[in-house]
Amino acid sequence: MPEGVGPQPEARIAAVHTTDVLVLGAGSAGSVIAARLSEQAATQVALIEAGPAAWNDPWIRIPAGFARLYASGRYDWRFHTEAEPGLAGRSIHWPRGKVVGGSGAVNGLVFLRGSPRDYDRWAQSGARGWSHDEVLPFFRRMETWTGEPSAERGTEGPIHAAEARHTSPGAQAFIAAALEMGHQRVRDFNGAWHEGVGPMQMNVRRGFRSHSGDMYLRPARRRPNLRIMPERVVRRLLFEGRRCIGALVRGPMGFERWEARRQVVLSAGAIGTPQILMLSGIGEGAHLQEMSIPVLVEQRGVGQNLQDHFLQRMRYRVRPCATVNELVRGPLGKLRMAARYAFDRRGPMSIGAAEANLFARVLPGAEEPDMQYLFVNFTVTSYDQGPDPWPGFMFSACQCRPDSRGTVTLRSPDPNAKPVIRANYLEAPHDQRLMVEGVKYARRLAAQGPLAALIEEELTPGPKEQTDEQILEHIRRDGGTVYHPCGTARMGEDALAPVDSRLRVKGVEGLMVADASVMPLVPSSNIQPAALMIGERAADFLRAEVKGA
Template identity: 45%
Template structure:
């Protein structure tokens, strides 16, 4: 039986900074349990290598949602990192924090201390910003945040066309304002991915007070007299116990964290009983409030410029691309998938952007099956703040059974309207001079698909997740809240939840940066409590 001050479940985007901060003063021992392997797969560390890990069950949970009525009854692929670094080891690397209003909204909902001015110092604490320190950025943190290398001409043409369409240019989406178009920054440096594991865990696991165990899948939490005291986990076919003298920190992500709570008898009574699980602590919000970004894509054929589709399909170009990366850490492999894009308002009367665009120098109907055979690129339109809400429920108390994931995509009429408006605006941008002259045609859905009804049918038939599930252990003060503003589980002692599941509402952009911030905040709360 292992006994530590802190036991951290999950070495992902939030879990790694938790481990780093809890262990750095040397006073506390920390056990880290990661269900996946070490991040030794070389494709993890190649920025464009996410195409190789996208459906790799060795480093990816490879979940699927339940059939969604809003998407013509389709089950949607929902990848989730199962490796040191979690989803930060397999994501698209784009680093954006969200909008000021996102965090101010959390605070207005009763989460004191989570307004933008409160969380900004924790974003800055993590960050080593390429352009140095200022009021919005830090330069002394372990997380490398750098500009995209080798931006494709088509990606740059999108920015020029968007400005011609009246959208302002923005050189820093994490600065004083988010709205506008430009190049993204990414968690990569000198052609190498900087996952949460690389940034935070590498240093931490060299300390004598940190123990990292991989291939360790948590069965259930141990509860004694109203306090979570530890857990049982499986590793190498053997069952083990771990005791947390101070606290268990649950950082397994928005899909697995509620599942672990439910397997432990913590959750909504009727859901637990349906799964054959004895109720230990009724907390009805566990697994509710699921939110995710959804995207619809324009696949466009390039008129004259080569894209990644062409390069991957040409053996000589593929070899040259590999050699360029191997010797110089440059070229397409060293770049991100979404190189440029932006945050826009689909209607002038809105007070802030409601759509995010990703422009990618490749196209695919299904990335698991490879790229299109024509020289294509993609403009993806992402719904920033969905009003639809879904659920995550366990099937049984067996950790090998994947959870029932029902995002309830496009249930809200406002979500459908915004998705339509986002595609129409993307087309308007594509019709502007700099980009229009590089386009041979729109392959998907094709310009014959024009009416609202036809476009909505296309969206229902093809839309996919952007892989940003959040909210299933939400922070708040209402009856569905799972944790309080210090991320402590309501009604039980000894457990902190620290990952994207605690977000009351989804942030307006990719969720990795905000998840890291949540990890930083959780560690600060625990250290304050542990030293008092």
């Protein structure tokens, strides 16, 4: 029997630890929860993380370092989907953060909540208490917004958010082209309405990445009631009857048994959370039996409802206009970028994945934006290979609310085995139509004067791809992920929702889930702010649970 499956002989346990609240996963939400709970000196909190702490890695702190982190895979779980039928049989790399701070420590720093209507849809789907008006106080609590004050923005939270401090000539042309098409300049993409164009908002503080591992946990880590335990992989949850009492963990010196007197919180992300639940006997009974795992609780919704944003990169060869492709071509350009960043924390190194953003209605009759376009001041065929050797920029056409749904299931009962991920991209006809129209809309944007003056050639999809059928086939061969998986342990009141609206796992006691897996529907843009908000909300729930225990 593989390690971690079934009963573990006590002789193999290297250490036993006890705490009040055990948080499994130090990602965006888990870091928030552990830090907030440790504010109560009487509550003992232990935070388990599979990856290292990496408090001072400069490539995490520098916004542009995300590309280097992606290429190195240093803090990456290195997940891949199965061969995707809708993508010409391609397997897609799904990087997920394996470090204190989780994916928020390694992502592209795009900081957008999505539409207020997204959260109203959560409530309408059965997540009671999660409408926009009800979650807005938690969005405000977790941020310090450095832009124009408004009722929607926070001013005293740990995560700092600001508009990009640098906009290249290409980004300025992108914004001008969208205005020429009739779009409005957005004052605040995280405000009451987000349709239109403007500079990207990023989670940065004084030119450095601002993420939950750094901004929540770093100040909290010297508290005597908080233990941050990196490089420990959760094997499975531990139960006494139907009560979750802790977790079996593989640590540096062997197996460790971590027990919680009051509550266990699973925050392992949209892939790790359903995997751990299923390894622990919570999931679809037939699948667990197939894996030879005893069924503790039949929960058919575990690992279902997987959602992700899909994109097609519009890549352009352009006239020289200070693209990153040009700047990194020689050592002198790299030195200039580094010197400017060191001097005033500006320039290309102060930017994450995108400099500017557009939310647009593409399909006829759309009541709100259905496509997002992110301007990127470089071109890559793959992040693994780095920028192309010619002046270039691109903008990604991203679907806001996909209809396609995927699954996460176990490959084997061995916790070391990567789970089976099927995203089912473009399975829904609506998604196919929207992506084709999204490419055509992007071409109209590129034809506007400000961009047309810079663009020399469309590289992808390319001028030969003109009919809807040709565009769709290109998307199948070339499109990919925006890295926003969520929904695999969604909250709701129906029988297929594994988690209730207070984030408690149904059918057991003492166990909560708080991460992107609980999202009933993917937000219209990025998911990091929503994950942080879930962490703040979960901490409030937990304070009440712990107080009443």
